[in-house]
Amino acid sequence: MEPFIRVENLCKTFFAKNGRVEAVKDISFEIGKGDIFGIIGLSGAGKSTLVRCLNLLERPSSGKIYVDGRSLTDLSERELRRARQNIGMIFQHFNLLMQRNVLDNVCFPLEIAGVKKRAARKHAMELLETVELSEKAKAYPAQLSGGQKQRVAIARVLAANPDILLCDEATSALDPRTTKSILELLKEINLRYGITIVVITHEMAVVREICTHVAVLENGRLEETGAVKDVFCSPKTEAAKRLVMNDGPDIVTAAVDENTKEVEDFAG
Amino acid sequence: MPDSATLIMLLEGTCATLYMTLVSTLFGYVLGLPMGIVLAVTDREGIKPNKFVYKLLDFFSNIIRSIPFLILLILVIPLTKAIVGKSYGSSATVVPLVIAAAPFIARMVEASLKEVDKGVVEAAQSMGAGMFTIIYKVLLAEARTSLLVGVTIAVGTILGYSAMAGAVGGGGLGDIAVRYGYHRYQSDIMIITIVILVVLVQILQGIGMLLSKRLDRRVNK
Ligand SMILES: Nc1ncnc2c1ncn2[C@@H]1O[C@H](COP(=O)(O)OP(=O)(O)OP(=O)(O)O)[C@@H](O)[C@H]1O
Ligand SMILES: [Mg+2]
Numbered sequence: 001m002e003p004f005i006r007v008e009n010l011c012k013t014f015f016a017k018n019g020r021v022e023a024v025k026d027i028s029f030e031i032g033k034g035d036i037f038g039i040i041g042l043s044g045a046g047k048s049t050l051v052r053c054l055n056l057l058e059r060p061s062s063g064k065i066y067v068d069g070r071s072l073t074d075l076s077e078r079e080l081r082r083a084r085q086n087i088g089m090i091f092q093h094f095n096l097l098m099q100r101n102v103l104d105n106v107c108f109p110l111e112i113a114g115v116k117k118r119a120a121r122k123h124a125m126e127l128l129e130t131v132e133l134s135e136k137a138k139a140y141p142a143q144l145s146g147g148q149k150q151r152v153a154i155a156r157v158l159a160a161n162p163d164i165l166l167c168d169e170a171t172s173a174l175d176p177r178t179t180k181s182i183l184e185l186l187k188e189i190n191l192r193y194g195i196t197i198v199v200i201t202h203e204m205a206v207v208r209e210i211c212t213h214v215a216v217l218e219n220g221r222l223e224e225t226g227a228v229k230d231v232f233c234s235p236k237t238e239a240a241k242r243l244v245m246n247d248g249p250d251i252v253t254a255a256v257d258e259n260t261k262e263v264e265d266f267a268g
Numbered sequence: 269m270p271d272s273a274t275l276i277m278l279l280e281g282t283c284a285t286l287y288m289t290l291v292s293t294l295f296g297y298v299l300g301l302p303m304g305i306v307l308a309v310t311d312r313e314g315i316k317p318n319k320f321v322y323k324l325l326d327f328f329s330n331i332i333r334s335i336p337f338l339i340l341l342i343l344v345i346p347l348t349k350a351i352v353g354k355s356y357g358s359s360a361t362v363v364p365l366v367i368a369a370a371p372f373i374a375r376m377v378e379a380s381l382k383e384v385d386k387g388v389v390e391a392a393q394s395m396g397a398g399m400f401t402i403i404y405k406v407l408l409a410e411a412r413t414s415l416l417v418g419v420t421i422a423v424g425t426i427l428g429y430s431a432m433a434g435a436v437g438g439g440g441l442g443d444i445a446v447r448y449g450y451h452r453y454q455s456d457i458m459i460i461t462i463v464i465l466v467v468l469v470q471i472l473q474g475i476g477m478l479l480s481k482r483l484d485r486r487v488n489k
Contacts, residue, residue, distance in 0.1 A: 055394055084395065085395065088394070091390075096388070096391075097409070098485060099409055099486070109395045112398075142485065160395060
């Protein structure tokens with residue numbers, strides 16, 4: 001069966017003033033439909049660049065990206081805009097429209113898709129209910145906490161009814177408890193809507209908590225990829241070992257305890 | 269104390285100054301706003317980088333901004349005559365005022381739009397928003413308070429320039445100040461015109477700042 005997302009020989013080189021940076025070097029991998037796919041690696045490993053290539057926010061220098069069998073790099077600008085409506089993205093710093101209230105933020109992708117205002121508002125209110133923020137509909141982002149802002153961003157991304165959700169360090173600006181609640185929300189979204197999720201994180205705990213599969217990046221290269229259980233229990237490459245072993249005190253403690261048990265059970 | 273004829277003259281002068289300022293600001297934005305948008309969009313970090321277009325507008329706006337206003341006033345007289353039909357009076361002054369103000373306004377608009385968080389623009393792109401949607405619903409909407417502060421500054425600056433235009437028969441308060449204060453040594457009338465100018469600037473600035481604060485949703489309230 002054709003995998004849902006297929007990345008083939010992806011390369012991305014930046015030409016900056018102080019020389020060229022090969023941020024992504026010949027990476028190939030596949031993501032199945034409904035997976036929660038983690039991408040881990042040290043700072044500067046190329047995680048963000050890789051994920052930004054998945055919706056062409058960054059144009060690859062070479063290589064192919066297939067989503068549901070369609071090659072993204074071969075789409076016209078118009079087709080790409082439509083394809084992007086199907087690939088949501090949430091960010092470390094939320095990136096909400098600061099001059100719009102919560103409800104209108106959630107309506108934004110619906111405006112882009114040309115949905116009528118009334119229908120859009122109704123749908124947006126339902127989504128705010130999903131993320132448990134109905135009572136903040138009229139508030140402005142400046143009046144919300146980080147966790148609440150990320151919930152708005154999630155409701156906003158769901159509005160377009162995407163098949164894929166890309167998360168670039170979506171919980172890195174949040175405290176452990178808020179992180180846990182956001183991760184639970186992502187998991188619920190994955191289950192309820194069957195959305196394929198790609199999460200970049202530097203917290204191994206996040207991977208253990210929600211991911212089904214994981215890819216390890218180092219210096220722009222894909223070192224290892226596979227099911228979380230395999231990679232975490234028996235990492236094959238040095239890069240993966242370093243990351244998994246050096247996994248210091250867990251941040252999402254409670255959540256991790258359960259999961260490590262599972263992993264241990266599996267290993268034993 | 270000025271007599272009633274003088275008072276009427278001052279009142280008319282004030283109206284003429286306001287007319288020149290507001291009309292020039294309006295047309296200044298008709299030209300300067302699109303120009304500022306194009307500058308912000310075609311910049312290297314913009315949403316549609318285009319070196320040629322950017323450099324062209326950049327060059328053009330820098331040239332006009334470096335010509336002293338009094339010289340510009342004289343340079344554009346043929347154009348003024350062609351548009352307004354005469355080269356003196358309030359309406360005629362609007363032409364050089366607009367030409368001087370447009371590049372300056374474009375620069376302010378450009379700066380305001382560039383203040384918009386790159387991440388928010390990127391979020392819109394990731395949702396599949398097109399260029400015009402991003403300009404209208406992200407850049408202009410998110411930068412609105414900064415844009416309004418820009419309008420306030422533009423009004424103040426244009427008001428000052430309009431007074432300068434008075435020196436060459438442009439009408440308005442500047443004209444009165446020059447005629448009475450300089451040619452006839454009636455410094456009392458000159459002082460009154462200055463006071464009126466200061467009050468006008470204060471009122472316009474006050475309104476602008478109040479509006480931009482009112483419209484800003486980034487602060488808790
Ligand atoms: N626009 C750019 N221009 C030039 N170099 C860039 C650009 N974006 C990223 N890079 C470089 O590419 C490399 C990979 O960056 P990237 O942001 O993908 O790393 P990352 O794994 O996401 O790191 P972090 O965990 O810190 O977010 C880095 O060396 C970075 O300096
Ligand atoms: Mg990153």
